[in-house]
Amino acid sequence: MNTNRQIIHMDQDAFFVSVEVRKDPRLIGRPVIIGSLSDRGVVASCSYEARKFGVHSAMPAKLARMLCPHGIWIRGNMDEYSKASHEITAILKERVPLIEKASIDEHYIDMTGMDRYHGTQQYARELRAVVMKETGLPISFGLSVNKTVSKMATNECKPNGQLSVDTSNVRPFLNPLSIRKIPGLGEKTFIKLSDMGVKRIHQLAEVHPEYMTSILGKNGIWLLNKAKGIDDSPVVPYQEQKSIGTQSTFKSDSIDLEAINYLLTTMVMELAFELRQNRKQCACVTVTVRYSTREDVTKQAVIPYTALDSVLIAKTKDLFKQAYQKRLLIRLVGVRLSNLVSGFEQIDLYSESEEQYSLCQAMDKIRRRFGPDAIKLASGMNLNL
Missing domain, CATH: 3.30.1490.100 (DNA polymerase, Y-family, little finger domain)
Known part of the structure; x- marks a missing residue:
């Protein structure tokens, strides 16, 4: 594992909802749900206030209405969300050496070799402030030695937060977290590992590689490396997508x-x-x-x-x-x-x-x-x- 990398993960907070709130400030602090109200509809996104009632993305609309009957439903406007996404990407591309657009609302930035670690941390703070000032949209970031840990750091500090995890703190940061927190770990794998008694990342990191391979195939080693904070995947330049x-x-x-x-x-x-x-x-x-x-x-x-x-x-x-x-x-x-x-x-x-x-x-x-x-x-x- 290259411990000298400096990878920033920036993620918009409840992105679709944030765009709606920017348009209508009366939605601030309200349980907003983006999606279709029909019985066959699903939740595309929801505010953190709605999440407190158990609502989450991809949930059937019927269940979401039961959990949060006073939720404010908005069908959403993909054109507006796409424009906001392009707006944020343009701001970041102007200010960083290497950026990957991982999804409509998240970016990875490779600052390796640009400055000392704490210099990168300060720059990430300033970058986050610029995005919020110029777009009026909240954003969080995680900074660490690779894409996996930086993304997990972002997820732990959301909403509207920032968290840096240096080399010496990677394992202490990961160990107590639920294995659910590992990006890419699906529901079936979670159930299989939970049935084995493996529910925390430190427990997963201790499983023998051969056993992981026997139960999950080649994905077993991939998952084991993530549990240990190992991820050599590169930041892919956005223009080369x-x-x-x-x-x-x-x-x-x-x-x-x-x-x-x-x-x-x-x-x-x-x-x-x-x-x-x-x-x-x-x-x-x-x-x-x-x-x-x-x-x-x-x-x-x-x-x-x-x-x-x-x-x-x-x-x-x-x-x-x-x-x-x-x-x-x-x-x-x-x-x-x-x-x-x-x-x-x-x-x-x-x-x-x-x-x-x-x-x-x-x-x-x-x-x-x-x-x-x-x-x-x-x-x-x-x-x-």
């Missing part, structure tokens, strides 16, 4: 718009499935049209973060209409989704109707079982390009 895309060259140049629109729809559905499989969403769609003259025309649009088929298909078709102006034969079309961040469920639980979200889940379940080509649109099945 990968995109995903696909393109199709036609057998012969075509002007069959019905077939082309069907093809674009199929391409987007495949890409959106890949996003959801990787628990990602995108904020930018790019469409490329190559004419028979070999001239390329590209159109791009920034959109609210999403990974839902319906949103991406509509935007892709709109961009294609913008790109296809010359009425010439087309040789190739391509679609690329970029500005990727983590957290599909966090974003899309409410951004579309519950029916759209449920439809995506059902189709993905079929794809995972029978393969990515198991789901096709009925219209256009016989179209050929």
Whole structure:
């Protein structure tokens, strides 16, 4: 483990709620719940006041209403949350050497080698103050030797806090915490470890590596390292966040718009499935049209973060209409989704109707079982390009 790294984790406090509070200060101190009120709806986010009643994200709306009957429900506006996210990212990018946007509301910053440890701590404080002053949104940070410990430090000092854990204090900080606090530890693994009597991180850190491997496979060592405060994963520069895309060259140049629109729809559905499989969403769609003259025309649009088929298909078709102006034969079309961040469920639980979200889940379940080509649109099945 490199103990000389200086990694800052910055996380917005109840981000969606904070954006709503900025817009309407009357919500300050109130049990605010972002999500849909229907019985099939879910909680996308909630204020800390609502959390005191047991409400949490991804909870069914029906249960949340039972736990917090006086909660103030807001459907939410993904466009506003996306804009606020971009605003914060822009502020941070201007002021740090290396930044990774881990999700819509959290960033990792690598300050290794920039200053002495306490200098970095002071700089993190100043950075946090700048974000709060310029955006009016609360933010917390953790500073430590790697991404795992810094994120856990942030989680321990939220809301509206800051915590530094230096090398000598990594294990003392981690040891008494519940294993639930380890990022990436799922519910099934928690239950399995709890049944073994392993409920605290210090207990997990003492389990023999071979035994961890026997019960959890390769993830056992990964989890054991996290319990010991070991994490060598790098901070990935934001501008190098990968995109995903696909393109199709036609057998012969075509002007069959019905077939082309069907093809674009199929391409987007495949890409959106890949996003959801990787628990990602995108904020930018790019469409490329190559004419028979070999001239390329590209159109791009920034959109609210999403990974839902319906949103991406509509935007892709709109961009294609913008790109296809010359009425010439087309040789190739391509679609690329970029500005990727983590957290599909966090974003899309409410951004579309519950029916759209449920439809995506059902189709993905079929794809995972029978393969990515198991789901096709009925219209256009016989179209050929």
